[in-house]
Amino acid sequence: MKTTTAAPLVAELERTNLWPHGFWKLMEFRIGIIPLPIYCLLIALIIGFVSTGKVPTDISVSIAILAVGGFTCAEFGKRLPVFKHIGAAAIFATFIPSYLAFSHLLPELVLKNVVEFTKSTNFLYLFIASIIVGSILSMDRTILVQGFLKIFIPLAAGTVVASIVGTLVGTLLGLGTFHTFFYIVVPIMAGGVGEGAIPLSIGYSGILGQAQGDVFAQVLPSVMLGSLTAILLAGGLNFLGKKYPHLTGEGRLQQGEHSDFKMAEEGIPPGTDITHIAAAGVTAISLYMVGLMCFKVFGFPAPVAMLFVAVIFKLSRAVSPQLEQASFVVYKFFSTAVTYPLLFAIGASMTPWDKLVAAFNLANLITIIATVSSLMVTGFFVGRRLKMYPIEAAIVNACHSGQGGTGDVAILTAANRMQLMPFAQISTRIGGAIVVTLSLFALTQLK
Structure with missing residues (x-):
């Protein structure tokens, strides 16, 4: 009898615990298509590679950089009052990276990675x-x-x-x-x-x-x-x-x-x-x-x-x-999945x-x-x-x-x-x- 009554209680405790159910909720909160914990991990990894003085040029790293950049810019556009209804996400994903590149605010190693990947793969x-x-x-x-x-x-x-x-x-x-x-x-x-x-x-x-x-x-x-x-x-x-x-x-x-x-x-x-x-x-x-x-x-x-x-x-x-x-x-x-990263690359x-x-x-x-x-x-x-x-x-x-x-x-x-x-x-x-x-x-x- 004790086992029968304890089972629902254990299940309820599992549902209210931070791990794993609380973390799963975070995984369902996304920046574009990227789960929030993965987004934070990618940001940390990109910063880490830049700090070492060498950003890998393989396709996986380039895709990660474009995804983070494209969906970040698009999210800003999607949250602007009024302007979000007239294409602000696409405009931000294209022209923010253009400005960042022109103003040298985008790390040189990241920009080099994006440019080379975009032009070499077309x-x-x-x-x-x-x-x-x-x-x-x-x-x-x-x-x-x-x-x-x-x-x-x-x-x-x-x-x-x-x-x-x-x-x-x-x-x-x-x-x-x-x-x-x-x-x-x-x-x-x-x-x-x-x-x-x-x-x-x-x-x-x-x-x-x-x-x-x-x-x-x-x-x-x-x-x-x-x-x-x-x-x-x-x-x-x-x-x-x-x-x-x-x-x-x-x-x-x-x-x-x-x-x-x-x-x-x-x-x-x-x-x-x-x-x-x-x-x-x-x-x-x-x-x-x-x-x-x-x-x-x-x-x-x-x-x-x-x-x-x-x-x-x-x-x-x-x-x-x-x-x-x-x-x-x-x-x-x-x-x-590809539109906003592509616009970031174009920009x-x-x-x-x-x-x-x-x-x-x-x-x-x-x-x-x-x-x-x-x-x-x-x-x-x-x-x-x-x-x-x-x-x-x-x-x-x-x-x-x-x-x-x-x-x-x-x-x-x-x-x-x-x-x-x-x-x-x-x-x-x-x-x-x-x-x-x-x-x-x-x-x-x-x-």
């Missing part, structure tokens, strides 16, 4: 491949085709309107029509740095007979600030969508669109095992390699080539339902703070805001006329003014609509290439 494209393949393979087939055909209309209309509005505003503010159009408006919509600012600066320098470095320094601030403006406005659209749900598909581009598969709240969907998930990851990498080969052979941007191959796979039913479902799990993993290694600040004069600022705003507003209303969700159409147009693939990640993170990545890549890559080509042609005619 894991931005692993992220984009996983997001694109996962989101495409989980889309409804009919809506997928309709969406790709329709998205060019608000994108083209937005580009034309933004070019007119931005140039007019800059001219009225005394920046000059030529300078405003070619050095502010065009760089914003050129597709980022690697695909936009660099080809533009090479083209401008050849046509105008100027040093390419000087031209690049003039166009880069517009790219940076245009992307920041798009991030803020995309976050605002996410907030607007919560107030007016009828304006948004919560990541779906068209009315009636649905994903073929949904993640179960408790974890991996039934019927999906670890081998399927691993196979989905390899499939995403394989399609990206196809994209790389297309770039080498035809000069076509690798992410866009990969995107179209994934669409062909989806439409032809080349991938089994189990693998499609597993691809969605891969997509969810990367969007949940520290690829976002020059001084170039961003260089664009902060009133006339430039107003012109850039007018350009990006008109691009997104046009997408909103044209998309609505085409029976697309206006908020999603505006967010895809926003990616046209982003900082390339890195801007797409930040914009879609701020908008909480990472599943729009395939359409964002079209907006950025194809839209940017068209803008660069037409602007260089126009400059040759004006010279």
